[in-house]
Amino acid sequence: xxxxxxxxxxxxxxxxxxxxxxxxxxxxxxxxxxxxxxxxxxxxxxxxxxxxxxxxxxxxxxxxxxxxxxxxxxxxxxxxxxxxxxxxxxxxxxxxxxxxxxxxxxxxxxxxxxxxxxxxxxxxxxxxxxxxxxxxxxxxxxxxxxxxxxxxxxxxxxxxxxxxxxxxxxxxxxxxxxxxxxxxxxxxxxxxxxxxxxxxxxxxxxxxxxxxxxxxxxxxxxxxxxxxxxxxxxxxxxxxxxxxxxxxxxxxxxxxxxxxxxxxxxxxxxxxxxxxxxxxxxxxxxxxxxxxxxxxxxxxxxxxxxxxxxxxxxxxxxxxxxxxxxxxxxxxxxxxxxxxxxxxxxxxxxxxxx
Numbered sequence: 613x614x615x616x617x618x619x620x621x622x623x624x625x626x627x628x629x630x631x632x633x634x635x636x637x638x639x640x641x642x643x644x645x646x647x648x649x650x651x652x653x654x655x656x657x658x659x660x661x662x663x664x665x666x667x668x669x670x671x672x673x674x675x676x677x678x679x680x681x682x683x684x685x686x687x688x689x690x691x692x693x694x695x696x697x698x699x700x701x702x703x704x705x706x707x708x709x710x711x712x713x714x715x716x717x718x719x720x721x722x723x724x725x726x727x728x729x730x731x732x733x734x735x736x737x738x739x740x741x742x743x744x745x746x747x748x749x750x751x752x753x754x755x756x757x758x759x760x761x762x763x764x765x766x767x768x769x770x771x772x773x774x775x776x777x778x779x780x781x782x783x784x785x786x787x788x789x790x791x792x793x794x795x796x797x798x799x800x801x802x803x804x805x806x807x808x809x810x811x812x813x814x815x816x817x818x819x820x821x822x823x824x825x826x827x828x829x830x831x832x833x834x835x836x837x838x839x840x841x842x843x844x845x846x847x848x849x850x851x852x853x854x855x856x857x858x859x860x861x862x863x864x865x866x867x868x869x870x871x872x873x874x875x876x877x878x879x880x881x882x883x884x885x886x887x888x889x890x891x892x893x894x895x896x897x898x899x900x901x902x903x904x905x906x907x908x909x910x911x912x913x914x915x916x917x918x919x920x921x922x923x924x925x926x927x928x929x930x931x932x933x934x935x936x937x938x939x940x941x942x943x944x945x946x947x948x949x950x951x952x953x954x955x956x957x958x959x960x961x962x963x964x965x966x
Contacts, residue, residue: 616860619844619853623789626775633892634772637727640897643904644726660911662904663897667725675721678714681705711765719768720882728884728893731769733790734877736870738762774881780889782880786847793838803854803863812858813837847875 614622627634646661681704685693707713716732724730739761747754769790776788800808815837841863844853854863870877885894897904927934936946 616855660908716768723771724882727771728895729771730882732766790843
């Protein structure tokens with residue numbers, strides 16, 4: 613078992629390995645949101661946001677509707693086996709209908725297409741309640757804390773809030789960590805008032821904290837004071853560990869809460885353009901960045917040329933309706949007096965010079 617300081621050291625080392633990737637992702641997000649301005653010789657903020665079109669075209673190709681579970685009995689002749697299979701199918705379909713499952717998967721697909729890393733996790737929630745009943749043996753009232761509700765659902769995990777051990781293959785990853793910024797009320801609800809009162813909370817801008825060496829920075833504009841919490845899943849020891857960076861404190865340690873065969877509460881994340889020597893993905897954007905820059909520059913140049921095209925000229929004042937020729941729509945004929953004399957003297961070319 614590692615100490616809290618050792619865990620934080622491992623997390624920081626891995627985030628340092630992903631630093632270049634994360635900086636690239638923030639640049640991609642800025643461009644997707646049209647906050648990116650191409651650096652050209654022109655003082656112009658014109659952008660040709662082809663990245664947005666590409667991302668929005670690919671997303672529905674990868675996920676376009678809620679999946680339907682299908683459970684089949686191994687022994688179709690066995691009535692009980694068929695009924696259990698039907699029950700499992702109904703339960704799975706009911707789970708995806710009880711909350712916005714599409715939003716979770718669509719958020720994951722968005723990260724995958726835009727940044728090259730998509731992740732969701734499984735969450736198991738229970739609700740216990742004190743129940744009083746009369747014992748059939750003693751006849752006395754007894755109070756027992758019973759589980760009255762349980763729920764399994766999936767949650768979206770942002771690409772910049774999941775950290776995992778250094779490995780070449782996902783099968784070799786022996787720990788993962790989820791980062792979250794929690795308010796005092798959230799810490800109190802999950803870990804108790806005693807631990808919540810002993811932590812230091814600060815005004816945190818989560819994006820700013822990630823861009824500035826991944827450290828918490830003060831921001832007076834932030835509404836809620838929060839603390840940085842890491843949820844670590846240690847596969848070797850099958851432990852779930854919660855710790856905070858503040859004084860390297862461990863908030864809680866749980867023994868394998870989900871009892872899953874693979875232990876981790878997530879499947880293998882979606883990695884785009886991943887090589888066999890590391891688990892750091894390469895966003896699709898990196899393969900056509902230069903073409904996007906070229907198209908943006910062409911768009912800026914076209915707009916500059918269009919702005920320079922202006923028509924000016926003069927006309928013969930003796931012909932009062934000469935301006936109608938310039939402003940008339942297509943296939944329009946303008947009547948003029950003394951047409952024959954006009955044709956002999958100057959013709960149409962002699963009326964207007966531009």
